[in-house]
Amino acid sequence: MNKVKVNIKINQEYISKAVDANILLSDFLRYNLKLTGTHIGCDTSQCGSCIIMLDDKCVKSCSVLLAQCNNKNVVTVEGLGKIDKLHKVQEAFKNNHGLQCGFCTPGILFSALELSMRKNQRSEYQIRKFLDGNFCRCTGYHNIVKSIKSFLKEKDLVNEKV
């Protein structure tokens, strides 16, 4: 098996490494970098717990090879905010009780972020539809939607001022 040279930026840090071709991005994040905030909730690429941002777009890190990420920019939940300085989307989830066990939360935060980049997708129906592919096994969707609504509202207000 050939080694693949990968230059990748993860949470603002540059990593340059020759890696095995069959390493999944999710495994690299969790086992090599110990960034265990990216969760693995299924083995069938369906649950969305492992969603991260790859060049500003949500992807399932369990279905992407590290080798495919050469010259790309990755943001995981560890790169979003810190305990004492949460990202706005994390704050919204905290304020609205947007999580129960929290397992699906990292993936959902990124879905919420990508949704916030799209104008004209603000209705509750659109939010719920956009969450297709993010499973909350506690079934706490009601407060997840509430959290995302509040985040989008705040973000749109800030954008209007700018």
Place this chain on the structure above:
Amino acid sequence: MKKFNYHTPKNLNEGYELFKSCDFPQYLAGGMTILPSIKQGLASPSDLIDLSYINEMHGITEHTNSITLGGLTTHNEVAQSNIIINKVPGLASLASEIADNAVRNKGTLGGSICNADPAADYPAALIALNAKLTTNLREIHVKDFFLDMFETSLYEGEILKNITLSKVDYSCYKKFSSQASKYAIVGVFTSVNKKKVKVSITGASNKVFLLDELDNLYLDKAKEFNLDKINFNKYDINNDINASADYRVSLIKSLIKNSLKNLTHE
């Protein structure tokens, strides 16, 4: 995960030559089907040939009577392209309903077509929009492309470069999908051009098919057509865990009625 080699050819020819030189190679586009399959042990290629660095397989171009989409166009790029939204809105809405957002960011048009899943959405659009598929070797008309479940007329190692669709006056896609996978249990694509209708159906049989009975009827005739008169036996409608054949036939009829209902004669 099983071990394999990984290659990044920069052009079609390099990719094709690589394919011929490997033991059990497979092409990698978005990877939304092949990677989960490898993870589950359902596929074990010796080599993955990543096509994403081949520039000529990217992008959407508009021509006078048609639109060409690169094989590596992602579902979200199809769904959000202004050209597609304005000229073939049915295709934009189809792409926006594939799987979920994270998959749509990575999965590609060409990858989906070459996989030829009988429940995939794109094949229906390709048939109703008279698609022409261009590979590194030749041009294939869509009616000669899909042979059976997961089987196409592509040669070993042939690469689907781009897809050219006819512009039409009206297009619309309606599907009833499996809630877990979002794959179509029945998907109906309707196009109308110069007042003539084309209806194609995916998900219902082993491969996508054109509904002959409505083909090229004038819109008003198609609206009046009694769908109960159609003998669906000849289309070999699937009877499986997701839906019985009778249920699928009933879905086909109601989705067609829904698609034609709001159309005017303009």
